[in-house]
Amino acid sequence: MNLPWITPLQEALNERLDHDRLGHAPLIQGPAGVGKRRLARWLVHRLLCLQPADGQPCGQCRACELLDKGTHPDHFQVRIPEDKKEIPVDSVRAFNAQLQLTGSISERRVGLIEPAEAMNTNAANALLKTLEEPAANAWLVLVSDRPGRLPATIRSRCQPISVRPPDHDIALQWLEGSGPAVDSSRRLQALTLAGGAPLAAVRLLEAGGLDFGFQIRSSLLALAQGQGVDQVLSEEWTQEARSTWQWLALWTERATKQRMMAGGDEALDMPIGTAPPATAMAELWQQALEGAALSATSARQDLLLGKWLLEWKSVCQQGR
Numbered sequence: 001m002n003l004p005w006i007t008p009l010q011e012a013l014n015e016r017l018d019h020d021r022l023g024h025a026p027l028i029q030g031p032a033g034v035g036k037r038r039l040a041r042w043l044v045h046r047l048l049c050l051q052p053a054d055g056q057p058c059g060q061c062r063a064c065e066l067l068d069k070g071t072h073p074d075h076f077q078v079r080i081p082e083d084k085k086e087i088p089v090d091s092v093r094a095f096n097a098q099l100q101l102t103g104s105i106s107e108r109r110v111g112l113i114e115p116a117e118a119m120n121t122n123a124a125n126a127l128l129k130t131l132e133e134p135a136a137n138a139w140l141v142l143v144s145d146r147p148g149r150l151p152a153t154i155r156s157r158c159q160p161i162s163v164r165p166p167d168h169d170i171a172l173q174w175l176e177g178s179g180p181a182v183d184s185s186r187r188l189q190a191l192t193l194a195g196g197a198p199l200a201a202v203r204l205l206e207a208g209g210l211d212f213g214f215q216i217r218s219s220l221l222a223l224a225q226g227q228g229v230d231q232v233l234s235e236e237w238t239q240e241a242r243s244t245w246q247w248l249a250l251w252t253e254r255a256t257k258q259r260m261m262a263g264g265d266e267a268l269d270m271p272i273g274t275a276p277p278a279t280a281m282a283e284l285w286q287q288a289l290e291g292a293a294l295s296a297t298s299a300r301q302d303l304l305l306g307k308w309l310l311e312w313k314s315v316c317q318q319g320r
């Protein structure tokens with residue numbers, strides 16, 4: 001899947017690399033679903049490829065081959081461990097040690113931290129030293145949806161590379177050519193809900209589809225009107241917990257920002273009456289995001305969802 005809107009960023013990165021002006025810690029930032037990971041992966045390949053041509057990794061050399069297999073010895077990654085909610089200090093310490101080694105295949109070593117904002121305080125502090133005294137020929141690529149959550153000390157030592165959603169027409173055109181086959185009104189709705197981020201729109205169309213999302217929206221509105229949680233919480237929601245949480249987060253965000261959002265499609269609005277307390281809504285949004293991140297764990301999703309929905313109802317009724 002080619003993402004035409006990141007091509008200018010790749011060209012700018014090539015330009016900096018060619019003139020030795022690419023700092024050792026690029027921070028690729030921007031909203032979810034605009035292609036940050038894609039750009040980060042490209043940069044890792046570009047830095048480690050043994051024979052890049054025309055500013056592109058060749059895709060054929062030993063380095064490219066091992067990167068594709070995920071076994072390149074000079075490439076290191078830090079992610080949230082499966083059983084955790086954040087990136088712990090141990091992960092960053094191990095990563096720091098790896099970056100100090102000498103490159104074995106390529107001259108360079110490249111680390112990737114994603115999502116960077118998931119580092120806890122100790123992990124961020126451990127990373128700081130590496131950022132202050134980068135090893136020769138070592139690059140550290142950070143990826144973040146929410147760079148504002150990174151400590152200022154980390155941000156100030158990184159070189160920001162912002163990925164923004166493409167123009168609306170380009171995004172729609174891309175979605176038509178590369179997204180799931182749906183009719184054009186659905187495409188437009190998905191793109192609007194995704195805030196113009198094309199890959200996020202694809203995920204919405206795939207995450208149980210928009211129909212599932214609209215079903216959740218109706219239920220949230222019914223709860224706001226006083227309906228009981230037992231009447232809306234279905235087995236499908238529990239089975240599709242990850243999608244459910246994602247939709248809950250999205251509708252909560254829309255309910256919070258509804259006055260700021262340009263209308264045009266009533267099906268996407270969240271008319272829950274007078275504005276509920278902003279802090280309570282922000283808390284619900286945060287909980288839904290965490291729910292999505294933890295949905296693969298063994299936690300009782302029916303209980304967690306039930307609790308969240310009860311809270312939603314109570315918050316909406318306070319706003320009345």
Ligand SMILES: [Zn+2]
Pocket residue numbers: 048049050051052057058059060061062063064065
């Ligand atoms: Zn190559």
